[in-house]
Amino acid sequence: MGELRLMKGNEVLAEAAIRCGCDGYFGYPITPQSEVMETLMARQPWNETGMTVLQAESEVASINMVYGAAGSGKKVMTSSSSPGISLMAEGISYIAGAELPCLIINVQRGGPGLGTIQPSQADYFQSVKGGGHGDYKMIVLAPASVQEMNDFVALGFELAFKYRNPAMILTDGAIGQMMERVELADFKPRWTEEEIKVKSGAWATIGKAIDRERNVVTSLEMDSAKMEANNLRFQQKYKQMEEEDCRYEEIMCDDAEYILVAFGTSSRVCQKSVEIARAKGLKVGLLRPITLFPFPKKAINKLAEKAKGFLSVEMSAGQMIEDIKLAVYEAGKNTRVEHFGRMGGIIPTPGEVVEALEEKFSWEISYGVKRYY
Amino acid sequence: MELKDIIKPENLVYDKSEVQTDTIMHYCPGCSHGVVHKVIAELIGELGIQEKTVGIAPVGCAVFAYNYIDVDWQEAAHGRAPAVATGVARLNPDKFVFTYQGDGDLASIGSGEIMHACNRGENILVVFINNGIYGMTGGQMAPTTLDGMVTSTTPFGRNADLNGYPMKITELIAQLPGTSYVTRQAVHNAASVRKCKRAIKKGIQNVLDKKGTSFIEVVSTCNSGWKMTPVAANKWMEDNMFPFYPLGDLKDGVKGEPVSKN
Numbered sequence: 001m002g003e004l005r006l007m008k009g010n011e012v013l014a015e016a017a018i019r020c021g022c023d024g025y026f027g028y029p030i031t032p033q034s035e036v037m038e039t040l041m042a043r044q045p046w047n048e049t050g051m052t053v054l055q056a057e058s059e060v061a062s063i064n065m066v067y068g069a070a071g072s073g074k075k076v077m078t079s080s081s082s083p084g085i086s087l088m089a090e091g092i093s094y095i096a097g098a099e100l101p102c103l104i105i106n107v108q109r110g111g112p113g114l115g116t117i118q119p120s121q122a123d124y125f126q127s128v129k130g131g132g133h134g135d136y137k138m139i140v141l142a143p144a145s146v147q148e149m150n151d152f153v154a155l156g157f158e159l160a161f162k163y164r165n166p167a168m169i170l171t172d173g174a175i176g177q178m179m180e181r182v183e184l185a186d187f188k189p190r191w192t193e194e195e196i197k198v199k200s201g202a203w204a205t206i207g208k209a210i211d212r213e214r215n216v217v218t219s220l221e222m223d224s225a226k227m228e229a230n231n232l233r234f235q236q237k238y239k240q241m242e243e244e245d246c247r248y249e250e251i252m253c254d255d256a257e258y259i260l261v262a263f264g265t266s267s268r269v270c271q272k273s274v275e276i277a278r279a280k281g282l283k284v285g286l287l288r289p290i291t292l293f294p295f296p297k298k299a300i301n302k303l304a305e306k307a308k309g310f311l312s313v314e315m316s317a318g319q320m321i322e323d324i325k326l327a328v329y330e331a332g333k334n335t336r337v338e339h340f341g342r343m344g345g346i347i348p349t350p351g352e353v354v355e356a357l358e359e360k361f362s363w364e365i366s367y368g369v370k371r372y373y
Numbered sequence: 374m375e376l377k378d379i380i381k382p383e384n385l386v387y388d389k390s391e392v393q394t395d396t397i398m399h400y401c402p403g404c405s406h407g408v409v410h411k412v413i414a415e416l417i418g419e420l421g422i423q424e425k426t427v428g429i430a431p432v433g434c435a436v437f438a439y440n441y442i443d444v445d446w447q448e449a450a451h452g453r454a455p456a457v458a459t460g461v462a463r464l465n466p467d468k469f470v471f472t473y474q475g476d477g478d479l480a481s482i483g484s485g486e487i488m489h490a491c492n493r494g495e496n497i498l499v500v501f502i503n504n505g506i507y508g509m510t511g512g513q514m515a516p517t518t519l520d521g522m523v524t525s526t527t528p529f530g531r532n533a534d535l536n537g538y539p540m541k542i543t544e545l546i547a548q549l550p551g552t553s554y555v556t557r558q559a560v561h562n563a564a565s566v567r568k569c570k571r572a573i574k575k576g577i578q579n580v581l582d583k584k585g586t587s588f589i590e591v592v593s594t595c596n597s598g599w600k601m602t603p604v605a606a607n608k609w610m611e612d613n614m615f616p617f618y619p620l621g622d623l624k625d626g627v628k629g630e631p632v633s634k635n
């Protein structure tokens with residue numbers, strides 16, 4: 001059993017970074033995630049593990065510092081909240097294009113624009129569909145508890161290095177600010193220069209040895225045929241992510257007629273909604289995507305066989321619903337997919353979700369059969 | 374001397390540095406970029422630091438610098454080289470990290486990154502190629518474009534009311550306490566190349582000695598962008614650029630001191 005603590009989600013992100021042997025953090029303050037850098041600065045990990053922590057002059061600078069440090073083979077990360085992630089978009093695209101591993105954390109707040117500092121899930125599209133320019137994908141992990149905030153830091157780095165690709169933890173102000181019991185990971189040492197040489201010496205800027213070609217970290221390729229080949233290689237990698245690293249959780253889905261699909265904070269709400277609905281005699285289950293990219297298409301394909309309907313519950317106007325519809329379509333099914341969401345920083349209540357389910361699927365519920373279009 | 378004597382190794386007067394690759398440079402004939410590349414490659418070779426050097430290439434005509442100087446490189450987003458260099462240098466304090474940037478890259482889109490990297494005193498060398506124009510994208514106005522100068526986006530000449538004033542960013546940089554050495558050089562003739570080489574060498578030595586940021590501006594020609602022959606471009610630079618961007622050291626001191634002693 002690891003060390004047990006009562007901690008805020010944001011503080012845990014910092015602690016988990018130190019403990020997993022992270023080499024560097026670069027960030028810029030923004031609510032609701034400033035505790036990540038504050039915790040790191042207070043912990044002074046440079047004295048303990050040698051980890052570097054630097055407050056950058058902007059999110060544009062922090063993501064480019066990450067690009068530089070990641071290019072040298074180090075395990076590095078940044079964190080921000082929605083407007084800051086928008087500023088990082090170009091840099092993230094460069095990181096994906098240059099095939100560098102790193103961890104990016106988005107503790108979402110409501111938008112568009114300056115929006116609100118209250119929690120939101122409206123950066124789903126930005127996170128899973130690219131966000132920056134060009135054909136690229138990031139692995140996107142969606143924690144639903146403070147414990148998962150801890151666990152996904154190490155997991156995010158592991159996946160980032162497995163694929164040499166940026167990984168993102170997409171969470172929100174509610175989980176970032178919430179205190180829960182957490183079992184912390186044990187300390188792992190940072191990689192030595194020798195280990196980095198073995199692991200990443202083939203591509204990282206660790207200094208050109210006499211016996212090898214120089215390493216160049218770049219996303220630029222002027223030869224169209226070669227650039228297309230690069231793109232095809234990236235796509236192959238994203239396919240492999242879909243095959244090997246899709247993660248999700250099913251709660252009471254075995255006999256369910258209606259499936260709530262929700263991640264992060266809204267999935268916590270939906271756990272209670274499932275209980276309320278079941279008490280009313282409605283067979284409701286919850287599918288919780290843990291990776292938003294890769295999206296658990298196969299799980300939805302299977303559930304679409306029996307389910308009379310899916311309700312996508314999101315703290316947005318309805319973004320993940322598009323991926324659910326695509327998965328249902330790809331399964332050759334016509335199960336109805338509906339959306340319920342709150343915006344502006346409002347977290348839906350469990351009762352509201354059940355009411356929405358009853359209203360949107362009233363036809364199916366009263367006749368007991370699936371409705372076809 | 375006869376040919377057979379001239380080619381004897383002991384009579385060698387010039388040799389291409391082994392740190393410069395054999396790749397044919399894409400720069401226009403007469404362009405300053407190639408000369409500055411050559412100088413940097415020579416110094417890396419002479420100082421024996423090839424294995425510990427990491428270069429950060431800009432977006433601009435020098436985007437392919439990594440094809441010509443045989444060290445590890447990272448190609449940065451437009452203007453962000455100082456942030457990329459910060460990431461590399463902070464986590465690899467024993468490396469010699471330098472950025473190579475144009476005036477659009479450094480003084481326009483990347484003005485924030487360069488100010489803050491210099492102000493933090495990042496232990497890096499910055500080589501700043503000021504040719505008063507955006508060479509790569511076809512000769513548009515840069516922040517450094519002189520008043521009245523014709524570019525593709527100032528077809529009637531730069532006009533302060535419309536376009537603002539030419540920016541002496543190196544003078545601003547020299548005010549930042551994080552810098553140790555700030556100088557303005559040129560490479561238009563043999564004497565200036567030798568002087569510039571001494572300045573870059575000092576900048577590299579400062580980084581090796583962990584003295585903070587060294588910043589070398591090289592007032593340069595972009596004969597294609599200026600639409601001049603190489604010879605005419607050199608003359609135009611002497612007559613117009615040097616009076617506004619005077620050559621010489623702006624700060625030669627130590628990190629932590631707010632302003633130059635000179």
Ligand SMILES: Cc1ncc(C[n+]2csc(CCOP(=O)(O)OP(=O)(O)O)c2C)c(N)n1
Pocket residue numbers: 432433434435451474475476477478479502504506507508509510515595
């Ligand atoms: C974000 C972004 N904006 C614009 C460009 C287009 N662009 C490429 S190079 C360049 C200007 C380069 O000028 P300078 O830095 O002076 O370099 P030079 O070519 O003169 O050496 C511009 C605007 C880009 N690549 N990225």
Ligand code: SF4
Pocket residue numbers: 399400401403404405406434504508509594595596597598
């Ligand atoms: S366009 Fe100008 S800066 Fe670019 S290579 Fe030609 S002369 Fe040099």
Ligand SMILES: [Mg+2]
Pocket residue numbers: 475476477502503504505506507508515
């Ligand atoms: Mg220029």
